[in-house]
Amino acid sequence: xxxxxxxxxxxxxxxxxxxxxxxxxxxxxxxxxxxxxxxxxxxxxxxxxxxxxxxxxxxxxxxxxxxxxxxxxxxxxxxxxxxxxxxxxxxxxxxxxxxxxxxxxxxxxxxxxxxxxxxxxxxxxxxxxxxxxxxxxxxxxxxxxxxxxxxxxxxxxxxxxxxxxxxxxxxxxxxxxxxxxxxxxxxxxxxxxxxxxxxxxxxxxxxxxxxxxxxxxxxxxxxxxxxxxxxxxxxxxxxxxxxxxxxxxxxxxxxxxxxxxxxxxxxxxxxxxxxxxxxxxxxxxxxxxxxxxxxxxxxxxxxxxxxxxxxxxxxxxxxxxxxxxxxxxxxxxxxxxxxxxxxxxxxxxxxxxxxxxxxxxxxxxxxxxxxxxxxxxxxxxxxxxxxxxxxxxxxxxxxxxxxxxxxxxxxxxxxxxxxxxxxxxxxxxxxxxxxxxxxxxxxxxxxxxxxx
Amino acid sequence: xxxxxxxxxxxxxxxxxxxxxxxxxxxxxxxxxxxxxxxxxxxxxxxxxxxxxxxxxxxxxxxxxxxxxxxxxxxxxxxxxxxxxxxxxxxxxxxxxxxxxxxxxxxxxxxxxxxxxxxxxxxxxxxxxxxxxxxxxxxxxxxxxxxxxxxxxxxxxxxxxxxxxxxxxxxxxxxxxxxxxxxxxxxxxxxxxxxxxxxxxxxxxxxxxxxxxxxxxxxxxxxxxxxxxxxxxxxxxxxxxxxxxxxxxxxxxxxxxxxxxxxxxxxxxxxxxxxxxxxxxxxxxxxxxxxxxxxxxxxxxxxxxxxxxxxxxxxxxxxxxxxxxxxxxxxxxxxxxxxxxxxxxxxxxxxxxxxxxxxxxxxxxxxxxxxxxxxxxxxxxxxxxxxxxxxxxxxxxxxxxxxxxxxxxxxxxxxxxxxxxxxxxxxxxxxxxxxxxxxxxxxxxxxxxxxxxxxxxxxxxxxxxxxxxxxxxxxxxxxxxxxxxxxxxxxxxxxxxxxxxxxxxxxxxxxxxxxxxxxxxxxxxxxxxxxxxxxxx
Numbered sequence: 001x002x003x004x005x006x007x008x009x010x011x012x013x014x015x016x017x018x019x020x021x022x023x024x025x026x027x028x029x030x031x032x033x034x035x036x037x038x039x040x041x042x043x044x045x046x047x048x049x050x051x052x053x054x055x056x057x058x059x060x061x062x063x064x065x066x067x068x069x070x071x072x073x074x075x076x077x078x079x080x081x082x083x084x085x086x087x088x089x090x091x092x093x094x095x096x097x098x099x100x101x102x103x104x105x106x107x108x109x110x111x112x113x114x115x116x117x118x119x120x121x122x123x124x125x126x127x128x129x130x131x132x133x134x135x136x137x138x139x140x141x142x143x144x145x146x147x148x149x150x151x152x153x154x155x156x157x158x159x160x161x162x163x164x165x166x167x168x169x170x171x172x173x174x175x176x177x178x179x180x181x182x183x184x185x186x187x188x189x190x191x192x193x194x195x196x197x198x199x200x201x202x203x204x205x206x207x208x209x210x211x212x213x214x215x216x217x218x219x220x221x222x223x224x225x226x227x228x229x230x231x232x233x234x235x236x237x238x239x240x241x242x243x244x245x246x247x248x249x250x251x252x253x254x255x256x257x258x259x260x261x262x263x264x265x266x267x268x269x270x271x272x273x274x275x276x277x278x279x280x281x282x283x284x285x286x287x288x289x290x291x292x293x294x295x296x297x298x299x300x301x302x303x304x305x306x307x308x309x310x311x312x313x314x315x316x317x318x319x320x321x322x323x324x325x326x327x328x329x330x331x332x333x334x335x336x337x338x339x340x341x342x343x344x345x346x347x348x349x350x351x352x353x354x355x356x357x358x359x360x361x362x363x364x365x366x367x368x369x370x371x372x373x374x375x376x377x378x379x380x381x382x383x384x385x386x387x388x389x390x391x392x393x394x395x396x397x398x399x400x401x402x403x404x405x406x407x408x409x410x411x412x413x414x415x416x417x418x419x420x421x422x423x424x425x426x427x428x429x430x431x432x433x434x435x436x437x438x439x440x441x442x443x444x445x446x447x448x449x450x451x452x
Numbered sequence: 453x454x455x456x457x458x459x460x461x462x463x464x465x466x467x468x469x470x471x472x473x474x475x476x477x478x479x480x481x482x483x484x485x486x487x488x489x490x491x492x493x494x495x496x497x498x499x500x501x502x503x504x505x506x507x508x509x510x511x512x513x514x515x516x517x518x519x520x521x522x523x524x525x526x527x528x529x530x531x532x533x534x535x536x537x538x539x540x541x542x543x544x545x546x547x548x549x550x551x552x553x554x555x556x557x558x559x560x561x562x563x564x565x566x567x568x569x570x571x572x573x574x575x576x577x578x579x580x581x582x583x584x585x586x587x588x589x590x591x592x593x594x595x596x597x598x599x600x601x602x603x604x605x606x607x608x609x610x611x612x613x614x615x616x617x618x619x620x621x622x623x624x625x626x627x628x629x630x631x632x633x634x635x636x637x638x639x640x641x642x643x644x645x646x647x648x649x650x651x652x653x654x655x656x657x658x659x660x661x662x663x664x665x666x667x668x669x670x671x672x673x674x675x676x677x678x679x680x681x682x683x684x685x686x687x688x689x690x691x692x693x694x695x696x697x698x699x700x701x702x703x704x705x706x707x708x709x710x711x712x713x714x715x716x717x718x719x720x721x722x723x724x725x726x727x728x729x730x731x732x733x734x735x736x737x738x739x740x741x742x743x744x745x746x747x748x749x750x751x752x753x754x755x756x757x758x759x760x761x762x763x764x765x766x767x768x769x770x771x772x773x774x775x776x777x778x779x780x781x782x783x784x785x786x787x788x789x790x791x792x793x794x795x796x797x798x799x800x801x802x803x804x805x806x807x808x809x810x811x812x813x814x815x816x817x818x819x820x821x822x823x824x825x826x827x828x829x830x831x832x833x834x835x836x837x838x839x840x841x842x843x844x845x846x847x848x849x850x851x852x853x854x855x856x857x858x859x860x861x862x863x864x865x866x867x868x869x870x871x872x873x874x875x876x877x878x879x880x881x882x883x884x885x886x887x888x889x890x891x892x893x894x895x896x897x898x899x900x901x902x903x904x905x906x907x908x909x910x911x912x913x914x915x916x917x918x919x920x921x922x923x924x925x926x927x928x929x930x931x932x933x934x935x936x937x938x939x940x941x942x943x944x945x946x947x948x949x950x951x952x953x954x955x956x957x958x959x960x961x962x963x964x965x966x967x968x969x970x971x972x973x974x975x976x977x978x979x980x981x982x983x984x985x986x987x988x989x
Contacts, residue, residue, distance in 0.1 A: 001540055003550055005532040005830040005846045007558040010599070012528070013861045022866065025528060027854040028519040030487055031743050031782075034701050035660050037891040038883035046876060388892055 044388035047381035048397040050364075057327055057363035059346070062099045062356040065090055069350030071114055071168075072337045075138065077121025079342050084356055085112030091126055093139070096346070096358060105136050105154050114169030116178060123157065123190065125178050127166035133180060134159050135190065160193045162186070168208045175216050177233070181206035185221055187233060199231055201238045210251045212275075214258025220275070222248035226448075228263055230275055241451040242278045244271075250294045254318060256301025262318075264292035264306055267446065268414075270316065278450050281443040285316045287323040289410035298340045298361070305347045305361075307335030310407055313349045315361065326401050327359050481520035486512065488889070531783065532830040532846035534810070543796075543808045547843050554844065560601065561831045564814070564841040567592065572821035573835035574615055578622050579659060580858035581827035581849070585625045586840060587616035593627055595638060598826065599860065607640040614695070617655040619664070619678055620874060621867055626664060628652035633666060635678070648683060649674050653695035658704050660879045663720065665706050667697050673708065675720040675881065684881050685720035696736050700762075702745020704884040709736030715750060719884040726886055729765055731758060740778035740786065747804075749786055751775035757788060759806060768804055771797060779832075781825035781848035785809060787832055789820035794834065796845055812843050828853050828860055912952040919948035 015022055030036065067088035075081040081102070085091045089108035092101045110129035117124050117138065124136040135157040164183040171178040177196070180186045185206055186195035204225035212218035217233040226247050230240045246267040254260040254272075260282065262272045270285040270292055290310035297304040303324065305315050311332055314323040333352035340347055340361065347359040360367070370378070388394050403411070429437045490509055496502045534550070536542045551559045567573075570588030577584050583604075584596045591613055594606030611630040618625045619635070624643070626635045633652045635644040650668040657664055663675045663684060671692050675685040689708055696709030705726060706718045713732040716725035732752025740749045747768065748760040757771040757778070773795065775788035786797045786806060798809030814820070819837040826833055826842075829849045834841045853860060862870070883891065903911070922944065924937055 001537055001545055001549065001553065002533070002535040003545075003553045003846050004530075005550075005554050005558045005844055006529060006828070006849050006851050007555050008529065008860070009557065010861065022855075022863065024855045025853060026522065027527065027850070027852040027857075028485060028522065029850070029852075029854075030484065032850065032854055032857050034743075034745075035704065035879065035883065035888045036487075038879050038888055039660065039877050041883070041891050042877055042879055391892060 040384050041388050041391065041394075043381065044384040044391075044394050045397070047385045048394050050381075051385075052364075052397060052400075054366075055363040057325070057360045058329060059358040059360060060099050061331075062094050062101075062358065063354070064092060064094075064101045065354040065356075067111075067354060068334075068336060068352045069354065069356060070111055070336055072339050072348065072350050072356070073115035073117050073124070074339055074342055075117050075121045076119050076342065077117075081138075082339065082341075082348055082356070083115050083117065083124060084337075084350055085115045085126055085128070086354065087111040089128065089130070091115065091124075091136075094356065096341070096348070099358065103139055103154055105134075105156070107134055107156055107159070108132065110165075113165075113167050114180065116169050116171040118171050118178075118190075119174050125169055125171060127169045127180050129165040131163065131165055132159055132161050133166065133169070133188065158190075158193070160188070162195070167205060170209045170211050170219070172211050173213050173216050179209045179211065179219055179221075181209040181221055185209060185219075185231060197233065199238055201229055201241060202227065208248070208250045210253060210261070212253050212258055213255045214253075218275075220251050220253070220261055222251055222263065228273075228278075239452075240275075240278060242273075242447065243449045243451065245446045245448060249292060252295045252297045252304060254297055254301045254304075255299055260318075262295055262297070262304055264295040265446075266291045268292065268308070268310075269446075270295060270304075270306055271443075271446070272318070278447075279444070280441065280447065283319055283321065284442055285321060285323070287314055287316075287326070287411075288312070289407055289414060293335060294337045296339045298344045299342055300344045303361075305338045305340050305349075307338035307349050307351075309334050310410065311335065311351075311404075312407060313338055313347065313359065315347065325363060326403065327363075328404055328407070329357070330404075331355075332357060478517075478520055478524065481523055482513075482516045485516035485519040527852045529851040531851040532849070534846040543811045545810070547812060550844050550846070558830070558844065561829070561842055562844055565839040567839040571837040571839065572819060573837075573840045574822045575824050575833045575835045575840060576617050576625070577824060577826050577833070578618050578858075579827060580853070580860045580862060581829050582860045582862070583618070583622040584826075584833065585616045585618055586835070587613045587627055589613060591629075593636070593640070595622065595625065598829075605638060605640045609634075614653055615655045617657050617664075619657055620659055620662060621871060623867075624678075626655055626657070628655050628666070633664075644681075646676065648686075649676070653693070654697040656697055656699045656706060658699055658706075658884075659874075660877075661704060661881055661884065662875075662878050663881065665697070665699065665720075667694060667708060669693055673697075673706065673718055677881075679875065679878065685718075685723075687718065687723050689716060689718075689725075691716065694736075696739050698739045698741055700741045700745055700748075701743055702741070703886060703888045704879075705886060707739055707741070707748065709739045709750060711735040713752060715739065715748075717886070720881040721884070727765070729760075731760070732756065738775045738778040738788070740780050742780045742784055743782055744784075747780075747784075749778050749780065749788075751778055751788060759786075769806055771806065776820060777822045779823050779825055781832075781845070782827055782850040783848055785825070785845060785848045787823045787825065787845070789823040789834065792816055792818045792820060792836070794820065794823060794832070794843075796832075796848075798847070810845060814841055825849070827858065908952055912949060915948040915952070916945050919944045 013023060065086040067086045069084050069086050071085045073083040080096045082094050082096060083091060089110055089112055091105035091112055093103040095102045108128045108130055112126055112128040114127045122138055124138050127133045136154060137157050166180045166182045168181040169178060176190055178188050180188065183205060184198050184200040187197040188195050202225050204223045206221045206223045209219055209221045219231050220228060222228050224247055226244050228242045228248050229238050232239045246265055248263040248265050250264040252262055259275050260272060261275060262270050264270050268288045268290060271281040272283040273281055288308040288310055290308050292306050292308045294307045295304055301318060303315055303317050305313060307313050311328060311334055313327040313335055315325040316323050331353060335349050335351045337350040338347065345361050347361050349357045389398060491505060493502050493505055534542050547562055551562055570590040570592035572589050574587050575584055582599055584598050586594045589612060591609045591611050593609060593613060595604040597604055609629060613627050613629050615628040616625060623638050624635060626633055631651055633646045633649050633655060634642055637643055649666045652666040652668045654667050662677055662679045664678050666674050671689040671694055673687045673689055674683065676683050691710035691712060691714065694708055694710050697706060699706050707715050709715050713730055713734055713736060715729050715731050715736055717727040718725050731750045732754055734753035736750055736752055738751040746762050748762050749757060751757045755772060755774055757773055757775055759768040761768050774790040776790045778788050780786055784799050788795050792814045794812045796810040797806040799806050814834065814836060820834060822835040824833045825848055827849065830844055830846050832843050832845045859866060926932060
């Protein structure tokens with residue numbers, strides 16, 4: 001006879017001294033845990049509810065400007081700093097950690113319309129309606145910390161006066177050039193008082209310009225003639241042009257997939273395009289109920305933030321048709337500019353009410369350093385929520401957002417209008433000869449023409 | 453030189469065979485952790501979804517493999533076993549001879565407590581197997597710490613006690629007394645008197661749902677949420693008095709055995725039983741569930757013990773013998789007790805056929821009331837008319853516990869933590885269902901119920917063509933006339949068409965009828981007599 005029975009001595013399974021950690025034994029046998037799926041579902045539901053409870057995205061407002069904030073610029077070399085320009089010609093450098101002005105750059109006579117910083121973070125370029133481009137030296141980060149040395153204002157490195165008012169400016173990545181938009185697109189060098197190159201295609205004003213992060217010589221502009229144009233600095237003439245039904249207010253390139261860009265359009269939607277294939281949008285991002293004023297990609301390239309004339313800020317997935325998140329407050333007015341912070345965890349918006357606002361990119365994210373156990377727990381809950389996100393109850397809780405009444409009403413009105421239009425189109429199609437009215441994809445519908 | 457080479461080759465062969473065996477072992481282990489088969493991604497049209505699911509499947513595979521590896525290398529203890537040598541039979545091995553072989557610590561688990569005055573006793577263990585609650589019929593209640601063999605508390609309630617059950621941890625237990633069930637804490641303080649339940653015969657606690665399920669003298673099944681006190685369900689089983697009730701640990705469904713030989717299964721959200729199955733010719737005397745939830749054992753008065761496959765509701769095996777009480781161990785051994793005799797069956801070959809494993813007789817004249825396996829130990833607790841006993845059943849318990857599921861060495865701090873955790877994960881009563889893996893799954897598409905008109909017509913045409921094609925026999929005596937032949941053919945065609953016509957007529961009739969009924973319902977009663985007139989007009 002051979003016999004063995006389970007016999008556990010307490011010494012092996014308990015700690016020796018009270019200072020020791022308790023011993024942990026794992027057995028992942030499914031039979032020991034009954035109703036795993038139900039338990040996971042309940043956890044997912046609780047996680048979704050907790051997410052709602054902890055959703056406190058608004059961190060604080062940065063007050064200081066005395067007119068609407070028209071543009072912002074990130075400093076690629078310094079995480080905490082952000083530049084903002086306002087309609088009264090004031091440019092400020094903010095410290096995001098303390099939410100205070102560190103430095104003021106005064107000099108513009110009219111509204112500042114464009115701000116950008118060079119990739120090394122030493123030079124700030126601003127332009128405005130006073131027909132000047134100004135270059136500023138950015139204070140060193142250490143000086144920013146000890147800002148008690150009263151001298152808050154700075155003088156420009158250079159002032160270049162030109163023939164027309166400017167609407168936007170953007171700096172080349174890893175280069176010495178920057179481009180301004182106005183009556184035409186001008187390419188400038190830091191050290192030259194006149195543009196080194198000028199592009200013009202049509203007579204209308206160019207309203208935004210953005211350099212490609214991957215290919216330094218490529219830039220995309222949008223103009224008030226409803227066009228999006230792609231330029232190559234190595235060629236003497238523009239490369240491509242796309243004419244849509246409504247004006248594009250702003251453009252942002254996807255930093256991780258630099259052939260793709262997303263355009264913020266006047267018709268409340270954003271359109272993602274592949275720059276090599278402009279005949280249709282890759283994705284249409286709908287949800288705003290008024291013109292989208294500005295757009296900025298997260299450095300991860302997986303999501304982007306938009307600011308709209310309907311007084312809200314939304315965050316979209318790079319391939320999602322609807323927004324993941326909406327931010328609004330009672331006091332925030334028309335949003336003119338938005339930026340994703342360089343660590344992808346904050347969003348900054350500048351609006352008509354002269355304030356900059358700092359938001360968390362994930363509304364319920366816990367700030368500060370997480371313990372490993374906390375982090376694991378968060379990851380687990382996230383995974384469980386993701387697994388059961390299709391179940392109706394979880395979906396309802398995760399999707400629900402409280403909207404301001406005007407936006408809620410406008411959204412439902414837009415839905416009704418879209419439905420009516422669709423019905424009408426369907427009926428027209430049903431009553432016309434088969435094939436005479438082909439169905440047009442929404443991704444193509446808003447595009448008028450592609451010019452090479 | 454040659455022999456050396458040969459040796460090398462042989463060694464290589466042996467290692468490769470060893471590896472094969474290991475691989476097989478790992479495969480079975482991985483299968484256990486995969487929890488079902490892979491999804492068939494080939495049929496998916498959506499490429500994006502397909503990609504996402506492929507990644508997910510790969511992750512599942514990886515985690516299952518990791519768990520299998522952990523099981524193979526990192527588990528601290530090995531399970532118990534009892535193997536016969538030579539002509540020995542395992543069921544002839546006595547407890548005394550086992551006691552001589554095992555270590556002192558384990559042999560302490562063999563004992564008899566004789567308390568003849570308060571008898572028959574019923575027992576319950578906490579899920580970790582550390583604590584035991586005892587209840588004597590004559591009102592003796594107590595809690596014991598099985599690790600230290602210490603009595604924590606005992607007291608007399610001076611009335612009949614029919615059953616005892618631990619709630620979520622050892623701090624609280626419920627006892628079914630003469631008129632009502634009561635909830636006590638560990639110090640013996642009465643916390644609640646659950647008057648609504650009435651004179652309860654059998655108690656069960658659903659750990660994941662925090663539900664106390666009771667069945668009383670009148671066959672009423674009640675579920676009460678012990679965290680909020682809410683009465684979640686109150687159903688009349690409608691089959692009379694029964695004290696055979698057991699929770700299926702796999703899905704939380706409560707099964708009740710009735711005196712007519714049926715077993716009904718209940719969930720707290722519907723008033724009708726989920727399943728009613730006729731298990732025995734006579735009354736059902738005992739009921740037990742395997743921990744994987746797929747096997748149910750029932751014992752009837754007609755001297756049969758049946759093992760049921762709960763996925764198909766079919767008998768797997770019928771064993772002869774009476775059983776007043778049945779219980780499955782964590783590793784799947786089945787214990788049955790009747791009179792003063794206990795029999796243990798085991799699935800020794802691993803092919804779902806239970807054979808005799810062990811047997812044990814307690815002192816003559818003692819009547820066994822209940823047998824309960826102690827979780828995570830190779831121990832069987834026996835409550836009988838003169839006290840309670842404990843015997844060793846090697847290979848019955850799960851050797852490795854999980855600290856976060858049930859910890860026999862739990863400290864009070866861990867217990868508090870776990871209480872909070874389990875309350876956060878408390879399941880709503882709706883999650884009790886026959887197949888709990890359905891949660892989060894997609895309902896399969898419904899089959900098309902009725903063929904459309906065109907389909908029916910096509911089918912009819914096929915049938916007519918087949919009828920026409922049947923070759924005619926050559927008949928004699930004037931029955932082979934062309935006229936007769938044509939008539940016969942016509943008849944065959946008519947016959948082939950008939951079933952299809954029948955369908956159409958029936959359908960139309962039912963439609964008309966439905967319409968009439970709905971019209972009748974719309975009208976007030978006084979006007980309904982005019983409906984027919986209106987229909988004709």
